[in-house]
Amino acid sequence: MKGLGAGLLSLPLALVFGEPLPPPDVALQAMLLVYQGASMICFILALRSLGAARTAGVFGPAPFIGAGIALMIAPAVPGWQFVAALPLMAAGAPLIAPRSMRTSISTSG
DSSP states (O other), X not given: OHHHHXXXXXXXXXXXXXXXXXOHHHHHHHHHHHXXXXXHHHHHHHXXXXXXXXXXXXXXXXHXXXXXXXXXXXXXXXXXXXXXXXXXXXXXXXXXXXXXXXHHHHHHO
């Protein structure tokens, strides 16, 4: 929160004083570092509250979701490993997901 506030104050000040914005590739790299850090914080908090096995169930499908989005953006033919792993991950994730998550999913529909 403190960093967000500092950034929101620093950006207009830098523009007022004529400082150049960073190149787009540098800005993208900085954003990716922030997102990776936030993801790690969420992962560690989930480990603490859910335990290792249930955290794996919650975070395990994330690479497949990312791969699915990548396939929509830049279509390619996935390899046999992806095709073989996808149904296994889809079947396994609900089995080890937290009980409260399974209940909220089944009652919300």
